[in-house]
Amino acid sequence: MRNLLRELKKHFLIYILFVKNSIMAQMEYRFNFIGNLAMESGYLLVKLSYVMVVYRSNVTINGLTPDAILLFIGTFVALTGVYAGMFMINMYGLRNKIKDGDLDIILTKPVSVQFMATLRQVDLGLFSVDVIAGAVMVIIAWNRLGIPVTFLTIGGYLGFIALSCVVSYCLFLLPQILSFWLMNTSAIAEITDSFWDFNNMPMDIYTNWIKQIGVFVLPIFVITNFPPMFALGKMPPAYMAWALVLPFILLAVVRAAWSKGLRSYSSASS
Amino acid sequence: MIIQVEHLSKSFDYYKKELGLKNSIKNLFHREKLTKAAVREISFEIAEGEMIGFLGPNGAGKTTTLKMLSGILHPTSGQAHVLGYVPWERKKAFKMQFAIVMGQKAQLWWDLPANESLYLNKCIYEVEDKAYQSTLAELTELLDVKDLLNVQVRRLSLGERMKMELIAALIHRPKLIFLDEPTIGLDILSQKKIREFLKYYNQQRHATIVLTSHYMADVENLCKRAIIINQGQIVFEGDLHRVNDLFAQSKIIKLQLSNTVTHADLAAFGEVRELTGLNATLQVPRTQVKEISKAILDQLPVIDFNIEDVPVEEGIALLFQRREAGHALA
């Protein structure tokens, strides 16, 4: 236990260095940084076009008013920042690292290889655009909906956000682990990446069986639907229990797949 | 023994790729899987404090061996113990004690000053502040890069970058160091500096150093013992300068002459390897060196006269040819 805590502390410290180094490295390329901001703003614009459609159509979908939908979309946008800025860039890099044999050095380091290979890069641009925009949308929606601001609502909402981060890390890392066996996985990445956009709208727009698949089989809906559902007081107990169990199941699966993948790492021998 | 290797083998699977539109279409449906044996049943031992070199042409299996010893690759079969650990189990205690530097793979953050990466390694290897400061001071002093710590790595020359890579690898004072082509692409001066450093470090710290190189000079200057690998197998192990003992049949005689002589004049004494102006090189059978030398001195206008071994490179080249021809070694 003592040891585990020490390792956690060490990894946390190293993570802070990763963040610092990433930001410093990014500042070296200002145009790239600005381009990055532009790209993410472009995507944001597309997400906002959905908001626009919802408000202009002004309909209540399965009991969700446009304001409630805005809460969902805001949550989605904010989590997109976390996913894109903290996870996705590493996962794209991971594919190339495996292909070019760049895991070599990482494998010899006395820290968790998975940690170092999948969390090393942080993109401030991607992260901040979406997290700020998402937060603004959530706050606006929260106000318009008149959800009480209590420790329970805010704390619960943020707690579910934290669980969502774990779920999205695991869920989107899994297909990338395939790179250990397959050489060309950019299409897989493209597919799973677009998977993320399923959360663009609340899952209530889908039919019931799609909803259940998206919650229990391919638990993609868990990520952005559970936090606002909790805030709106629309969380059934079954979902609540699932939300607490799922992150641990996924972490175990990712861990197993990762170890297996690493065994067949071929280091792109020169 | 710090490293013990027994019957270690590694093979890779790959797919056959043919060019052309027709084959692109063919590959849609079927791809031929091939297996390449990179390392075949090699065994050797390395003692603590030793500095040993792996030599061999590209693709001989040097790097693959090194990667297995550092735990990067799982072998297909065979065993190895390094520092008492099985490397590919990748135990933390094992990782804390060694370092690997690869000439073609950098660990420094490209866009940051080297000291940021060094500090990161300090945290990764749990080095105390004090030890970190003194090691850093010592290494930068030895390699003469003190002023470059705050310069972005991408702005450094290749040689400076390699020095920084070395520092990054040694910051936790490893007992065992693997170096894969540490001087590749460097200018002569940097090569020399790095060689001197490694020699010094090996002597002062009694660190075991295993290095691969295709520069003969690296291994010749640094390592008492060398292991030569070709096509995944060990073809020679021992003092590099004794490679030629295996082929003890020939000696080289170098001559400087006062007058020009014809090719035919020289050919009477042995095989003429070179004749340019007043300089000539002959290869003669070892058993007859004495007689032939005497005859040459008697019959040719010699100013200077030297008897040498066949150069190490040639001995090795000969070694490879033999192996490829399928001959067993003596």
Place this chain on the structure above:
Amino acid sequence: MRWLKKYTQSFLLGFETALEYRANFLLSLVSAAYPIFIQTFLWTAIYNASSEGDLYGYTFRQMIAYTFMAGLITRIVRSGFEYEIMNDVKSGKYSKFMVQPVGYFAYRLASFFGNKLPGQLMILGILVVLLAGLSVFWGLTFQLASILAFLVTLLLAVMLNFLIFYCVSAISFWIIEVGFLFEAIRIITVLLSGGIFPLEVFGERFVQVMNILPFKYTVNYPINVLTGKITGAELFQGLGIQCLWIGLTYILANLLWRVGNRRYVAVGG
């Protein structure tokens, strides 16, 4: 015919590369299906909740048809060569073209079509299946004249989008790392071209502005020609604007590339 061979060569090379990545291409088609899927459900929910049968001038069935077509046609016109141009300029490979008789523009155009053709044909095939399905099951009708006009406008749309992004790629001469900027521009043009939602959704004023800009003529306009929303004089007016923009972007591309070349030489690429 030797000069032609260079272009056929680039065409074949592009074609081959595309086949090489066949699995990736097929999978990328699947990923194109996701937004269609989401939008379909969104519209279904909206039309179900709405009391009116007609929203933004589209019936429910027309809206779904639009969504599907927009997804497919965005794929057909999509460029992607701007990254290759960026790399050519960055790596100095572009220098080769400045001395070779192969014009870079022609080379890009040929390899673009070579690269895209297998995919485009496949998407067109899907479109045919879609049209058949829509007319059999939903009773939507498509006039032969509309289909023929659509094919013409589609070809022009591909050309226009090629030219727009050929202009955009010229940024490579000024900014080295433009990859993200390209993506930003791409996604915004998709939105403005009506590749996600019909432009009418965003209001009258917006549509008026879009009528003047070129983007609409790469996706929204061909679709409306196909569905018969645009016919007669309006169709020819659209064709005219399409051609006008092709001309304008061609001139602009020439201008930008000429200035860019001068900079490339000055910087010593």
